[in-house]
Amino acid sequence: MSVLYKRVALIGLGLIASSMVHAMRRAGLADEIVGTARTAETRAIAREDGLCDRVVETAAEAVEGADLVVLCVPVGAMGPLAAEIAPHLAPGATVTDVGSVKGAVIAAVAPFLPSHVNFVPAHPLAGTEHSGPRSGFAELFDNRWCLLVPTEGTDPNATARLRALWEGMGSFVDEMDADHHDLVLAVTSHAPHLIAYTMVGVADDLRRVTDSEVIKYSAAGFRDFTRIAASDPTMWRDVFLNNKDATLEILGRFTEELFALQRAIRTGDGDHLHAYFTRTRAIRRGIIEAGQDTAAPDFGRSGKPVTAGSDGAPRPAEEPRQG
Ligand SMILES: NC(=O)c1ccc[n+]([C@@H]2O[C@H](COP(=O)([O-])OP(=O)(O)OC[C@H]3O[C@@H](n4cnc5c(N)ncnc54)[C@H](O)[C@@H]3O)[C@@H](O)[C@H]2O)c1
Numbered sequence: 330m331s332v333l334y335k336r337v338a339l340i341g342l343g344l345i346a347s348s349m350v351h352a353m354r355r356a357g358l359a360d361e362i363v364g365t366a367r368t369a370e371t372r373a374i375a376r377e378d379g380l381c382d383r384v385v386e387t388a389a390e391a392v393e394g395a396d397l398v399v400l401c402v403p404v405g406a407m408g409p410l411a412a413e414i415a416p417h418l419a420p421g422a423t424v425t426d427v428g429s430v431k432g433a434v435i436a437a438v439a440p441f442l443p444s445h446v447n448f449v450p451a452h453p454l455a456g457t458e459h460s461g462p463r464s465g466f467a468e469l470f471d472n473r474w475c476l477l478v479p480t481e482g483t484d485p486n487a488t489a490r491l492r493a494l495w496e497g498m499g500s501f502v503d504e505m506d507a508d509h510h511d512l513v514l515a516v517t518s519h520a521p522h523l524i525a526y527t528m529v530g531v532a533d534d535l536r537r538v539t540d541s542e543v544i545k546y547s548a549a550g551f552r553d554f555t556r557i558a559a560s561d562p563t564m565w566r567d568v569f570l571n572n573k574d575a576t577l578e579i580l581g582r583f584t585e586e587l588f589a590l591q592r593a594i595r596t597g598d599g600d601h602l603h604a605y606f607t608r609t610r611a612i613r614r615g616i617i618e619a620g621q622d623t624a625a626p627d628f629g630r631s632g633k634p635v636t637a638g639s640d641g642a643p644r645p646a647e648e649p650r651q652g
């Protein structure tokens with residue numbers, strides 16, 4: 330792979346930014362990577378680990394002379410960050426973000442950006458429940474989708490170069506408009522996270538009834554919920570507040586289906602339950618056949634991928650047995 334950008338500025342050095350550093354270095358996609366983070370502690374860790382070629386104190390400093398600027402902060406922080414960096418952006422630079430929501434981010438960021446830069450919002454559909462500068466790894470984006478949402482007036486060359494970057498980091502790339510993105514993600518990511526948070530909250534409410542059994546006997550299904558529900562509270566608060574309409578729409582539909590299943594259980598309508606579960610099992614099989622489940626293992630406590638077994642499936646996470 331050849332160098333695509335001379336200087337990449339990463340703002341917010343968490344899971345996604347640190348994974349980008351590792352993935353860009355793996356493929357030699359950038360000459361120089363400059364990073365900055367809001368807290369002195371994160372900047373110190375990044376310096377100690379040599380995460381970036383340079384770690385600077387402010388976002389304004391980081392973007393100077395950069396031909397690619399990547400906003401890697403929670404979606405609620407994107408607008409104020411755009412205001413801060415706008416006067417310092419180099420002419421011809423591409424500004425992108427990795428936020429999980431696109432409509433609200435575009436509305437918050439675009440008004441601040443000068444006409445001499447190209448804004449190409451992006452969203453890698455890859456993550457773990459871990460955060461921070463030490464949680465990243467080069468393989469995070471391998472065989473996962475990254476969605477680009479180019480804004481009006483964006484130079485197609487800027488979009489093409491960003492596409493090449495994500496492909497170079499291992500991803501498949503598609504383009505989508507912001508509304509469609511937000512609806513699709515409400516179904517595939519945002520509502521499922523809210524449901525996981527709720528299920529773990531319900532179990533916690535029952536703690537006194539079940540004593541420590543929730544932990545001791547937690548079965549695989551519930552453990553999957555707890556992994557998702559361990560995701561960063563700031564990130565997910567911002568996702569729900571910024572993808573309100575689509576999430577509420579999907580939760581409305583979810584509630585209707587849940588009521589129908591509840592009714593089938595109460596009335597002993599086994600046919601309804603069986604037909605429903607048959608339909609959902611086919612969806613899971615479709616995901617596996619499409620090869621989309623390979624990069625979604627239980628990453629274990631380290632947050633790093635575990636070695637694949639002989640069947641190509643990830644080995645079980647190395648977590649201590651409970652009880
Ligand atoms: N974690 C995932 O699974 C995942 C996947 C795809 C996209 N995203 C998106 O990527 C972005 C970053 O997520 P992450 O998982 O890397 O998060 P993270 O928590 O690991 O890192 C976030 C970084 O942003 C900084 N930050 C937090 N609040 C800030 C503020 N108000 N102003 C400036 N900086 C601030 C933090 O200090 C940290 O350096 C988010 O927008 C998220 O929606 C996350």
Ligand SMILES: O=C(O)C(=O)C[C@]1(C(=O)O)C=C[C@@H](O)C=C1
Pocket residue numbers: 428429453454455456457458517518519557625
């Ligand atoms: O695997 C996980 O931990 C994730 O939740 C990753 C996940 C997802 O829902 O798939 C979470 C948020 C993102 O914006 C993209 C990816």
